[in-house]
Amino acid sequence: MVVKNVSSEDLDEIFRLYNIASNYQKSKKTVVVWPDFDLEMVTTEINERRQFKLLIDEDIACIWAITFSDEQIWQERNKDAAIYIHRIATNPEFRGHNFVGTIVEWAKGLAEKYKKQFIRLDTIGDNSRLINHYCNCGFSFLGMFDLPNVDELPPHYKQGPVCLFEIDLK
Structure with missing residues (x-):
């Protein structure tokens, strides 16, 4: 397994994985389903080197920003x-590999490099299975919160409370 920055050549695969994730959320009847994400937002993340991919034998197994x-x-x-x-999205051919745990280990190295104390993520809605998964990967569940201003966030943030998670590295 290797973690690399995503390139603009990966855009089709990124959006394919986002679409698969959205369809998976729909099939599981989750409260909140990912919307179609904005191309400009993703392109900016790529240009700023904030989009990553986990490769297994040159195949993109997972992406995140x-x-x-x-x-x-x-x-x-x-x-x-x-x-x-x-936006952690897993290629369905590689499900079951606990990539969140792999991302956490990778993020710990990045946190050390940039002198960061916390690794954080969020999800929308009351998804007990996902909450438990993140906790099993080392995150503390901080609770569910209503955000006062979601105007500049992707549209799914308007669909419910946000669940906050963090790992304190101190």
Whole structure:
């Protein structure tokens, strides 16, 4: 397994994996389903080297994005030194490999490099299976919160409370 930055040549595969993830969410009848994500947002993440892929034998097994600031979601806690992980999408050919755990280990190295204390992520809605999965990967579940302003966030943030998770590396 190798983690690399995504390139613009990977755009079709990124959106294919997002679509598969959305369809999977629909099939599981989850409360919140990912929308069609904005091409400009993803392209910006690629250009800023904040979109990543996990490769297994040259195949993209998983993708995700990061940021070092997430004020609309984390509000006052955004002042903390943190890495925020977004939109983990797994290639269905590689399901069951606990890529969240792999991403956590990768993020710990990144956190050390950039002197960050926290690794954080969020999800929308009351999905007990996903909440348990993230907790089993080392995250603490901080609770469910209503966000006061979701205007600049992707549309699925308007569909329910946000669940916040973090790993404190101190």
